[in-house]
Amino acid sequence: MPAILITGCSSGFGLETSQLFLDRGWDVVATMRTLDTKIIPACERLRMLQLDVTDPASVGRAVADAGPIDVLVNNAGFGVPSPIELTEPNVARAMFETNTLGTLAMIQAVLPSFRERRSGVVINVSSSTTLKSQPMVGVYRASKAAVNSITETLAVEAREFGVRAHLVIPGSAPETRFGDNGIPHLRGRDNADYGPMIERMVAHMRNQSEPLTHPSDVAAAIWRCATDPSSPFRLAAGRDAEALMVEAE
Template identity: 65%
Template sequence: MPTILITGCSSGFGLETAKLFLARGWDVIATMRTPNEDLLPASEHLRILALDVTKPDSIAQAVQAAGHIDVLVNNAGFGAPSPIELTAPETVEALFQTNTIGTLSMVQAVLPQMRQRRSGVVVNVTSTVTVKTLPVVGIYRASKAAVNAFTESLALEMQPFGVRVHIVLPGRSPETNFGVNARPHLRGMDDPDYAPLLQQFVKNVQDDTVPVTHASDVAAAIWKAATDPSAPLRIPGGKDAELWMAEAGW
């Protein structure tokens, strides 16, 4: 069976994707910064590896331990909503280091074996916040838009070598740790100028009357990218993602 390596499997989209591919008989390499054997069902088709995509040594060790990889899914990342003016420099650096450079580093580490074999699939998970302009998520949006940009070029570069490249764009999901992980970085709630904007942002995030993205939607989109040679470059990862991308003409 084919082998898939997925980053960021400790929760949310990555965990759900690992479960889906395991259930369908694939060999799954689930990676996370702190390995937890209890998150996934025991299986002879499962390996759990430690991986921090911000650390070159960790990437090198994980890729070497993984061996043969047919499909690479770059899912690891985090969000930090905050007005651009108030976003701490260390938060900006962390966002780009994890979301952009971490994804790029994984691609560069795995592509050589795929190119040499003339086969393979790379799936980069970004976000539909890149589809239209929104306040408060500007730096996060930029870090994901950068991934969209280099992935589009990568798809062209890999065509001669038989390696497919795709972008999966999830919408807003209540089933991830995005809000929990982002909360320490949020600034401006006590600022008289920015507080109304941030309060509206929080209200929008908590709105359960509109379509949202479920982790299973993203796993299904990744499955399509991995298994369907006719899959488009950009694949929406939820009902709201489909709507936003249609509105934008993507």
Template identity: 65%
Template sequence: MPTVLITGCSSGFGLETAKMFLEKGWNVVATMRRPSSDILPVSDHLTILPLNVTDPDSIRDAFAQAGDIDVLVNNAGFGAAAPVELIEPETARELFETNTLGTLATMQEILPKFRERRSGTIINVTSTVTLKPLPLVGVYRASKAAVNALTESLAVEMKPFGVRVHIVLPGRSPATSFGNNAMPHLRGMDNTDYKPMIEGMIAGFRKESGPLTYAADVAAAIWRATIDPGAPLKIAAGEDAVQWMAEAEQP
């Protein structure tokens, strides 16, 4: 029975993806910074482990306890909304340490095993904000765009060794904690130039009409990347994400 390790399973996309793999009969290693045993169904096929992707010791310990895995899903991350001019340097560093370097670290932990056995799949969850410039998410967007670039190069490097690598790009979702996590880092409401822009962004984010991405959309895209050897490198997840990707690919 194959095994998947998923980071960031405490809520949203990661939680839904863990549930889906359990329903498909897989062994699931669900990781999160602060493990909770009551958010996932009780199953002999489920292992819940602590994992902080910014802590090398935590990564080594989690992968050692997980044993052999067939698929790594890098979902852990957080968002922050602020003008590039005003974002706190500490927040910028944290975004890259978690979203970019954390993803790199987990990949480096598993890649030697995948390469040695000539099989394995890595799926990195980024965002459709990487497809076009948007205000107030510049540093977050940069941290996710960096993951796209890493993944694109890694796909080329791993192809001779039979290791598949994919990017899943969700759109705007009401099902994640992005907004709650991003708001504490918000800067600029006291700036007369930026305030209207920020108020518009907040209103747009809270709007739940129109095309959206739901956690089930992301789980389905991850499943496609897992089981379909012909899946594309980049997979849009969600109705709005599909639209954005189509627009981005137009000449």
């Protein structure tokens, strides 16, 4: 059976993707920073590993423990909504360390085996915020735009070794809209000048009760990239991401 390693499986896109590949007969290595073996029903084709993509030792252990894999999905990531001017340096650094450098670390850990076998697929989960600028997500957008750039170059370099690289671009979902968890932080960034802008974003978050992108949309896009060699380099997941991609082109 083919095998896939997925980062960030504790919820959302990663959790849904793990279950989809299990349901379709794959061996799945589901990883997460805080290991919770109860979130996915036990299965002989499932292995769950602790993995912090910002920790080189953790990356090395997880990749070694996973054994040979056919597909790597870099899904782990997070965002904190904040105006550029008010984003604390430690928060900005953490977003880049997880979203960008964590993705890079996983690619560098897995690619040697792919290159040796002359096969493999790397799928990096990006964000529709990279397709159109909007307030309060500038640093998060920059971290994901860097992932886009890395993946574009990787696709050219890895092609020489029979390895494919793809971008899956989700639209608005609880994970990418930052959800209610981001509202307290936004309010904490409030001041006389940014207050009205922040309140507009808070209202938008609260009024958009139905996400335009569901985890199942992202899982389906990842499945296509993993199993169909003719799938496009960039694949939008969700109605709004698809619309934005058409607009950007």
